[in-house]
Amino acid sequence: MRGTRLVSLVLLVGAVHAPGEIILYWSTTGITNSSYFYSTAQTNFRPYFVPPTPVTELPAGTYDLFLWGRFVEADDLPAYVFIYSLDLRFEGDAALAENAAYRHRKTGAGAYKRWDNTVGIPLDGSMYAILGNGIEFMYLPYTNHDLSIFHNPSDGYADFLIGAARITGAGGHFETASLDGAAGQGIGVSHFNHEPLPDPEVVPATILFTPEPAALVAVLLLTMPGRRCSRAA
Secondary structure, eight states: OHHHHHHHHHHHHHHSOOOOEEEEEEESOSBSOGGGTTOOSEEOOGGGBOOOOEESEEESEEEEEEEEEEEEOBTTBOSSEEEEEEEEEEEESSEEEEEEEOEEEEOSTTOEESOOOSSOBOTTSEEEOSSSOOEEEOOTTOOTTOSEEEOOGGGOEEEEEEEEEEEEEOTTOEEEEEEOTTTSOOEEEEETTSOBOOOOEEEOEEEEEEOOHHHHHHHHHHHOTTOOOOOOO
């Protein structure tokens, strides 16, 4: 029967093993203390760290947005690997103001740093870790106090905070953060034993700005079929 064949096809497609990838996305949350939104210091951001609230559309305006990434596990991107270099770029007609990639650093017992850069890093700058830990893909119960959400192995993914940007967009404007593989170093991923891996697919993050509600209503009224101006008798 046709229905049985359709169900079988869906199950077959769902069983296809997808490649591993890193998905970038914008979020309205990431750091709670506004003094740290655009900090370029090597410091511990963890006390102000909160989980993401992913967003792809917002009304026209100005926003402090946080750029996150997600490891999606597969045979070609297994867990317990780390990003040791990352170079991003921005594209779009929205206005980009302050922005920073977080140079997260934990001090005291078990001290470590994310990036080796000795000066502040813009989000579209080059991030690298030779002595640093980079961005690690781990599962619970391991956490390492990084700016990441470590899920259970059954979930097959883990999320990590990269930095923040203040973006202003009018209706119809957009801003995309993607891998700068052409002009920059792109991305470097390695096992924890420093055995390199092929570069994973990196999915860009795009935020689209929609018209203000009042402006949208005005446009709809002006374009309604059969709309006429009324006159007093």
